[in-house]
Amino acid sequence: MGATLDDVDESVGALRRTLLTISPIVLAALAALVWFVVGRTLRPVEEANRRQRQFVADASHELRSPLTRIRTELEIDLAHPDRAELAATHRTVLADAIALQALVEDLLHLARSDAGTTALRRDPVDLDDIVLTEVQRVRPSVTVAFDVAGLSGAQVLGDTDQLRRVVRNLLENAVRHARSTVTVEVREEPGEALLAVTDDGPGIPASERERVFERFTRLDDARSARAGGTGLGLAITREIVQRHDGAVAVDPAVGTGTRMVVRLPRAG
Ligand SMILES: Nc1ncnc2c1ncn2[C@@H]1O[C@H](COP(=O)(O)OP(=O)(O)O)[C@@H](O)[C@H]1O
Ligand SMILES: [Mg+2]
Structure with missing residues (x-):
């Protein structure tokens, strides 16, 4: 015996009901999968960004103290030339300039290696x-x-x-x-x-x-x-x-x- 139209109707209805029930579950599962995959892909990028921001903040902080000292020393001497001890000022400013130079060279080294632009000799x-x-x-x-x-x-x-x-x-x-x-x-x-x-x-x-x-x-x-x-x-x-x-x-x-x-x- 072949299926009657009613049978077909019932099968289609059952199929619709099943689809309606499971589609939210499938959608939710898909959404969770996408969220998981995107999250996993972005996490290292976010971490790298965070570290880069921290690096810039720390570097700026390190640069600020010697620069402030240099400026203060020079301003004081200029404001009170009669009391200025030039040799002492020169020594302080030179020490800070040397420290700044070393710091900038280290920062450049790390920036270059982060960018992957330096080839290593062998x-x-x-x-x-x-x-x-x-x-x-x-x-x-x-x-x-x-x-x-x-x-x-x-x-x-x-x-x-x-x-x-x-x-x-x-x-x-x-x-x-x-x-x-x-x-x-x-x-x-x-x-x-x-x-x-x-x-x-x-x-x-x-x-x-x-x-x-x-x-x-x-x-x-x-x-x-x-x-x-x-x-x-x-x-x-x-x-x-x-x-x-x-x-x-x-x-x-x-x-x-x-x-x-x-x-x-x-x-x-
Ligand atoms: N041989 C060591 N003995 C004791 N502490 C050390 C030694 N080497 C490094 N450290 C510690 O590790 C820190 C980081 O060292 P480093 O990266 O060379 O920075 P810096 O020498 O500029 O302070 C130092 O500030 C110091 O506290
Ligand atoms: Mg050291």
Whole structure:
């Protein structure tokens, strides 16, 4: 027996009812899916935007203090030329100008690396040579002793200037915090080159060992940018090391003082 018209009508009616019942559910599910996918896609973009805004705000804040000091010093001297101590003013203004220059150079480095516009050279670089020249460079101006007995040959492929900057940043931090001695090791290990800079200073608390690699982190807030760094040194260090396919971290196994360890793929 074939279906009657009534049967067909009933089937169509049932179909409509079913569709009417499930379509809101399907729509809601679709909407949820779209919301989820768009949310997931945008979240990293929003996070990047937030970090960029924070970066600009922090950078402006760091630029403002030395600029304000320079302006105040000059205004006071101009207002009271009879009482102006020019040599003292020159020294203050010069110190601030030097700090500003270092800060702007660090900011430019990070801005360029954020934009991905700098190509990395890949030349054979002897890490031990870089360490020796950098140690010779800082040695005359500090009182701490350097222990370089643990230096042996290690070659990596990379950008000499950038790797020099890594060594310099780590040495400057170690020298600033050391009580009496800074120890530098360089050696080849299976597949990688190891560079370690150790000081016998106060150390970095376990809870801060990752945070020190973030931009503008200075654990000692009392120390002004003028008295030392910009809080960008370790952020730049990590950025350079990572672009060389390596890693840098605070050695968690060291009880007193700080041991910074850089691992880079070996040349060849
Ligand atoms: N060897 C170290 N010993 C103790 N604290 C350190 C050491 N190296 C870095 N730090 C801490 O990490 C912070 C961030 O270092 P860095 O990024 O080089 O910035 P900066 O040297 O400009 O302050 C420093 O301000 C300091 O508080
Ligand atoms: Mg530093």
